[in-house]
Amino acid sequence: MSATLPRPNCVHLVGEMVLDGVRLVGDLTLFSINMVRWLNWPRGGVIWPIMYQTGVLSIPVILITGGFIGMVLAVQAYDQFALMNMENQLGAVINVTLVKELGPVLAALMLAGRVGSAMAAELGTMRVTEQIDALTALGANPVRFLVVPRFLACFLLIPLLTLVGDAVGMLSGWIFSTKVLGVHSFYYWQHSIDFITAYDVLSGVVKSVFFGAAIALIACHRGFHSRAGAEGVGRAATESFVYSFVAILLFDFLLGTLFMKLYYVIWPGDVPMV
Amino acid sequence: MALIDLKNVTKSFGPQHVLRDITLELRRGETLVLIGESGCGKSVTMKLMMDLLSPTSGEVHWDGRPIRLRSEKQIAQERLKFGYLFQQAALFDSLTVFENVAFGLRQNKRLPEKEVRAKVCGCLKDVGLTSDGVAGKKPAELSGGMRKRVGLARALAMSPEIMLYDEPTTGLDPIMSDVINELILRTRDREQMTSVVVTHDMNTVKKVADRIVMLYPVARLRPHEPQIIFEGTAEEAFECDDPRVHQFVRGEAGERLTEMAAA
Numbered sequence: 001m002s003a004t005l006p007r008p009n010c011v012h013l014v015g016e017m018v019l020d021g022v023r024l025v026g027d028l029t030l031f032s033i034n035m036v037r038w039l040n041w042p043r044g045g046v047i048w049p050i051m052y053q054t055g056v057l058s059i060p061v062i063l064i065t066g067g068f069i070g071m072v073l074a075v076q077a078y079d080q081f082a083l084m085n086m087e088n089q090l091g092a093v094i095n096v097t098l099v100k101e102l103g104p105v106l107a108a109l110m111l112a113g114r115v116g117s118a119m120a121a122e123l124g125t126m127r128v129t130e131q132i133d134a135l136t137a138l139g140a141n142p143v144r145f146l147v148v149p150r151f152l153a154c155f156l157l158i159p160l161l162t163l164v165g166d167a168v169g170m171l172s173g174w175i176f177s178t179k180v181l182g183v184h185s186f187y188y189w190q191h192s193i194d195f196i197t198a199y200d201v202l203s204g205v206v207k208s209v210f211f212g213a214a215i216a217l218i219a220c221h222r223g224f225h226s227r228a229g230a231e232g233v234g235r236a237a238t239e240s241f242v243y244s245f246v247a248i249l250l251f252d253f254l255l256g257t258l259f260m261k262l263y264y265v266i267w268p269g270d271v272p273m274v
Numbered sequence: 275m276a277l278i279d280l281k282n283v284t285k286s287f288g289p290q291h292v293l294r295d296i297t298l299e300l301r302r303g304e305t306l307v308l309i310g311e312s313g314c315g316k317s318v319t320m321k322l323m324m325d326l327l328s329p330t331s332g333e334v335h336w337d338g339r340p341i342r343l344r345s346e347k348q349i350a351q352e353r354l355k356f357g358y359l360f361q362q363a364a365l366f367d368s369l370t371v372f373e374n375v376a377f378g379l380r381q382n383k384r385l386p387e388k389e390v391r392a393k394v395c396g397c398l399k400d401v402g403l404t405s406d407g408v409a410g411k412k413p414a415e416l417s418g419g420m421r422k423r424v425g426l427a428r429a430l431a432m433s434p435e436i437m438l439y440d441e442p443t444t445g446l447d448p449i450m451s452d453v454i455n456e457l458i459l460r461t462r463d464r465e466q467m468t469s470v471v472v473t474h475d476m477n478t479v480k481k482v483a484d485r486i487v488m489l490y491p492v493a494r495l496r497p498h499e500p501q502i503i504f505e506g507t508a509e510e511a512f513e514c515d516d517p518r519v520h521q522f523v524r525g526e527a528g529e530r531l532t533e534m535a536a537a
Contacts, residue, residue, distance in 0.1 A: 137356065
């Protein structure tokens with residue numbers, strides 16, 4: 001009697017997706033632990049070109065994104081505030097939104113799209129053309145040589161890119177609000193100062209560090225596990241962006257909640273919003 | 275004592291079984307040639323020898339001692355006694371030819387830059403390339419034959435005891451193929467080197483092999499059939515009665531087209 005496998009139904013497919021997800025998270029965790037084991041400061045000839053690619057070449061896209069987001073926030077919020085005669089509060093909303101949420105998240109998304117995908121494609125190509133095996137054969141640890149510098153570049157530079165994005169967004173939001181929408185500059189900044197604390201800026205920057213670490217690890221992991229051929233490398237680049245996107249949103253929610261709780265632990269006198 | 279021993283090694287990638295219960299040894303000073311159809315596991319066997327892959331089951335021994343008993347650091351250190359010429363040369367795209375050949379030296383040996391330069395120029399000269407002509411070029415600017423020779427120079431720069439060649443003549447014209455064969459022989463004779471060559475090219479087999487091992491794809495074997503279907507010299511391979519060996523060494527399709535269509 002021959003045993004035949006049952007035809008897969010939706011339960012099988014869900015089960016397979018869950019197993020794949022668990023396997024991916026486990027594998028990524030082991031990969032991250034391995035990277036931490038090899039963490040050291042790379043030679044200048046290795047780290048500086050990667051930092052240049054990651055940081056300096058990302059500035060134009062961060063400037064464009066930050067600039068437009070500041071103006072879009074002003075456009076979207078102005079009508080609602082005008083209905084309540086609260087136009088002068090516009091600065092508080094734009095600037096709080098930028099430093100706490102949109103600045104770090106959009107800088108991270110830009111980095112995941114521009115740098116993360118390129119890293120996954122580069123390492124994927126190295127995997128399928130046996131360059132990663134060649135590194136091992138020549139006595140260089142591929143994790144130490146390829147992953148550590150990319151991780152350090154993302155981890156160290158994303159806070160700076162976030163601050164650049166925040167600053168440009170604030171500037172463009174202020175210019176658009178005061179010059180086009182007619183909000184008074186004094187009240188714009190006065191309300192901003194009343195609402196934004198150093199804690200808000202710091203929480204945004206700390207979040208970005210987690211985003212940067214996640215982007216680098218996911219991109220390198222997907223590149224290292226790329227399948228053969230142009231399709232495999234393309235898929236690694238796409239997966240790198242999609243998984244990074246999900247990780248950014250997940251970290252944003254978890255860290256946002258954590259920082260809010262922490263705020264009321266540090267300053268218990270303040271009344272919680274929720 | 276054999277330099278490398280594969281003992282009852284099996285290797286699978288997910289559901290795909292590539293090697294099944296392989297036992298094979300590499301003796302000091304010999305040139306072992308692995309032949310067989312595409313996908314029969316020749317390159318995988320060679321990567322297992324160097325511990326670039328780990329077996330699914332079974333053991334690989336270096337100098338009579340299992341690799342698994344060594345620490346990660348020891349393995350990395352001992353791996354330097356191997357030189358590996360990859361199928362597509364696997365030169366680092368972002369580095370120049372000079373930097374590619376110097377890579378292993380800079381990574382592992384604290385040599386003054388002057389000595390590195392002299393060694394790189396010497397290795398490039400050994401494979402018939404002048405350092406003035408190609409040293410500053412990127413791998414993308416080189417022809418297939420030049421890439422292979424730079425790959426060989428990069429491996430030889432580390433003064434290995436064992437050279438592993440993965441399809442060294444594939445994709446090259448007949449003259450360049452013979453140049454590579456000559457380089458394999460010259461390297462072996464000059465350095466008294468032990469070599470493993472994976473190839474489909476019977477000219478390479480005839481020219482360089484001391485001993486031939488032929489693998490057969492697992493998917494086409496019966497359940498208890500051994501995967502190594504031939505072991506012997508080149509002359510014995512050409513006189514072998516096994517139709518699978520006979521077909522392969524003479525490059526005859528036989529019934530394969532019908533079999534493939536039926537599959």
